Amino acid sequence: MEEGDDLESQEVDRVETITRAPIVRTAIERSKYKLVAENIVASYSGVVAVKDVTMKFKEKAVTALIGPSGCGKTTFLRCLNRMHELSKGAQVTGKVLLDGQDLYSTREDAIIHRRKIGMVFQKPNPFPTMSIYDNVAAGLKLNGVRDREIIDQIVKGCLEMVYLWDEVKHDLKKPGMSLSGGQQQRLCIARALAIQPEVLLMDEPASALDPIATQKIEEMITELKKEYAIIIVTHNMQQAVRVSDYTGFMYLGELVEFGETVQIFENPRNEITAKYVQGQFG
């Protein structure tokens, strides 16, 4: 789809201008961004959930995806590390470029790419039979890291990054399930960080947590941003304002507006965005 193709409708045109105009498809332009999603169309058993979304994500920045439930934001996020295709009847077309390399170019590569693009899910899902230590080290073993000392270092470092080290350093052998909900979620983030990803995807990481645990996760995101490109799906607009630098608003499977968070919330250019951020629907 080329820019300015759709001129039949003013409304669509305006949306197109906002979302697509800045994208100049040259290799140099792409390289400014860590992750670029182009023309993503995703469906479940024929039902289209994401309709041709193009978005790009900067390094060392947090991008929030907001929108009412069912708008396709989670599906879109899951396309970014080829997780969507694992669902039954799921289909994806489009490109996802990590440092200019297309994740979807070959079939088998998914496992390499998923390692580079870590993901944190809505509900904490530690491996219940593994200890805290083993949960964090799980991905390292897959990737052939054998050196005990290195594994110890990484586990400690990652637990520190999620502010969990001090709480669990004496209980590393305990099962991951023995932790509280918030701790479990941070353990899952540590598990994702352990394999040294370049991008971190978070699907409503705090939705199942209490306010204090949520606050910890948010602080952590702000800290992690110094090193990673983070993309976070949230239905909590205050959270988007607090943690993100850029915000994309999705509605009915389309990216309606995408820009700096301050602009989206204070000065939205689209009517629907304005209604949504003012809480008129959702």
Next chain:
Amino acid sequence: MITIEQRAEFRKHFRNNIPTRLMTDRIVKGVVFCCVVVAVVPLGSILIEVIRNGGPVLSVDFLTQIPGAVGSSQLGGVGPAIQGTLLLIGLSSLIGVPVGVLGGIFLSEFGSNKLGNTVRFFNDVLAEFPTIVIGLFAFVMIVLTFGSFSILAGTFALSIIMLPIITRTTEESLKLVPVTYREAGYALGIKRWVVITRILLTSAKSGLITGIMLAVARIGGETAPLIFTILGSSQFFSGLDQPVDALPLRIWRLSLLPYNSSIAEGWGAALVLIMIVLSLNIGIRYIFLRKQGGGGGRFRIARGG
């Protein structure tokens, strides 16, 4: 905290083991697929051999006549065995169905207590129980007490085998009836037992039928308990206190004989039996697929005896 330099250092320890891992993955997938083939081949072989060897024997005479004299080259029939199997199924159902359905009603409607849990648990244990032990039990209980092998003893044994299957499927299908049906009935002031027997059982009908068919398919193929109870006979049914024949028992007896004609009869009887059992199972699957959740759960397919 992990610094950027550290991260670069850590990454050096990651091995490029992806080709090997993908290869392992592919090998495992291949092996797993072979497992499926290994399981399907015997089923195919059994069906083919039973049809190939049993098919030529089938005739109206074979289905209706009594067995020939042992060792004669004349092909006998399995009429008494078919009659016996049908009688056993019918009589066992007379006991097994009402008791099993009532038991299922108890578990579903009144069974969330200690008695219910105990019954549910032992019901499942009994469902997986060696049927030969049930046969021995029926032998001691009925045959030794009354002094003769009889169709009644066989009925007693087979009804015990039916019971857990029917109880379980009844409970499961009653639990699938929406609570609103019950509430609607009670709101109209209808008595509980009327609600259960008129409304709930009617709504759960397909589940109940599935359960009964499962149980029938299961006892239709049972052999071991019959050795101790009905004994076997070459004559048609002659009274409730007399021995009878049954297809699976006849197959066993025929397979032990060294004559080609007996073995051919055995295959013929096997074909008749497998047609009965498989058509029941396919019928069950049809009901089950047509009305999803029509009961069954763990017992979607009748276990062969």
Next chain:
Amino acid sequence: MGDKVFKIAAAVAATYVLAIIVLMVFQLINGSSAIWSKEGISFLTGSSWNAVEGRESYGAAPYIAGTFVTAGLAMLIGVPISMGIAMFMSELAPKFLRTPLSFVIELLAAVPSVIYGLWGIYIFRDYVRNWIEAPLNSTFGNSVWFLSGAPFGLDIFTASLVLAIMIIPTISSISREIMIAVPNSQREAAYMLGATKWEVFKMAVVPYSKSGLVGASILGLGRAVGETMAVTMLIGNATGSSAFPSSLFAPGQTMSSIIANEFAEASAGSLHLAALIGIGLILFIVAIGINIVAQLLVSRVLKAHEGAVLA
């Protein structure tokens, strides 16, 4: 009034199951009391088997051993294949294949045992003897004790193979349900780390469902232990001390097969009959133990996800 009667009737019907089990214990003890008072503990440990009047002597040890050897061998072969099938059906098979395939596998369970026996004697036995037993025996027969002896085809090995085929549908269909009950979030966690399908299975599915899979296998063991007809027809029926499993290619005997085989020869009131019922009692105890453990393991897993499994 009607309600009360109805509830009592239902409770009586439900309790019938318990009554049957209690009565079974009682009758089996009663029916076998003669053998216990004559042989005592040596009924369990002895191996002589002589039904000639005046010189009667009965020991069940070879048949207890035979049961465990055949069932164990069947597990050794059947469990890995069942797990493979369950993995294929829950993790790998395309959607359109799952239902028909699970139906076909479960049909294996519907084939009556006596037909397995018939097929085993006249078809399968020849393949086993010519393609598996003979080559194994000629290669290893002299060096490996359990592969010695001229293969005949009607022996412990063939019986165990057929048993393995018979327990595959039981184990694989329950295992499949248990694997399906593993929440997808577990699989996603492993995928997220860059795991392949096999690694996801090892890392997320197996540890999560382990106790249920063990339970499913034990249910299969219960079935193998109690299985009668196919084993009776295929195991070769040795008695006395020669029935002790010495080689896979030697004829053997299990608890259930000796009961089925010798029942016709035991007259009412004889010690022989009491011995057979005594073996039935041992089988009862073994089977009820196995099944209770299995039910506890399986139902705990499946009930926790009841909606997912039964819906």
